[in-house]
Amino acid sequence: MAQKKITLPLTDAKVQDLKAGDRVLLSGDVYAARDAAHKRLLERMENDEELPIQLEGEVVYYVGPTPAKPGQIIGSAGPTTSGRVDKYTPALLSRGLKGMIGKGYRNEEVKTAIQKYKAVYFAAIGGSGALLSKKILSETIVAYEDLGPEAVRRLTINDFPVTVINDCYGNDWYEQAAEVYR
């Protein structure tokens, strides 16, 4: 099956080239962040405080890995359910976030914001954390270390396999794909 290769960070041009259903191999840096980290980022934004990470052109991966064993770069590291951070996502997109990797549905507000800010939502295979850990070349904690598995990490990924679910044109691959086999 044809796969597009994309090097991060994302730009408007790269995002506009992606369509729902495209299978993509991502390489470059992403931020790992889950529920608790999103909550803290939003609290800082609401208080007009500086964020511990820059969001312009960045991609967030919704992941809380298992601890690395000695000698490992990272433990098991598959996507978590994206819908849990829907509440926070439009604000992050308004600050320049360009992409998200997770699994599962996004709400209407997020889909609208994806179009408005020219962003993209990718899904990775949920529950394939051992396989996906092989696509991660480095891991550094950059903020909120006290959150443990929910700390913000900088990950370098290589040929990380994802599928475009929501593109900047308003398409939703989950809806389109299910229609075919219903």
Add this chain to the structure above:
Amino acid sequence: MKNIHVDTITENVAAMCQSASIDLGDDMIQAFQSSLQKEKSDIGQDVITQLLDNAEIAQKERMPMCQDTGMAVFFIEMGYDCKITCGDLYDAINKGVSQGYGDGYLRQSIVRDPLDRKNTGDNTPAITYVEMVEGDHLKIRFTAKGGGAENMSRLQMLKPSDGLEGIEDFVVESVRLAGPNACPPVIVGVGIGGSFEKSAYIAKKSLLRSVGERHVEERIARLEEKWTEKCNQLGIGPQGMGGTTTALDVKIEVQPCHIAAMPVAVNIQCHANRHKEVIL
């Protein structure tokens, strides 16, 4: 009377926590392989192939198959002629979970307080249910329940007049709503009857049966097959990417209930269907 030392329980629990996270059961591997033959979508087949690869990597490298190593849930069967010595059953289990998750580099996913949300740091407390039975054995059945699928579970107090059709609609609708969030292909645990909380208990307990293992009662077994088929007509497919494999199995348990009531619980289990059991 058989005596079982608490340390034996702790050791076994620790080992079960680790092996369940790493070694996907043969029933699941077989279910993946047979669904690969039947799946109509290319992308769906590709997803299942990657899940098989994932299981192999996990086993070979002793790495958890999924980063969500779950909340530890135990279903204990305790014989009337079995005595636990030198301590408490619940403490012994919690100690085993703490050791198993710590030594096994498994993710700590439990918060002490649902409002403060501070991580307990050792994946305890476990959820432990005990049933008393005939005999002198202690059967420990463990499942590591991940949050993604658990979050998509539902419970409804239906009316008796809703009948079998109402229950079927509720089950299939629950799987539809769960969609890609619950990491399909899923296994669907259904609890019918009992009370509000008992329906949820039996729904979860039904998931301990192996995939493909039918209910002993023929009429329930037939429903399990029919509803599995119905779920697979939703089009959701592996990971919601479209296809004919949405549910690998539906498990049903039934219980007596009140003349006014028809509680139905649907407990969804993702494809990382981790369960282990030991008899002491």
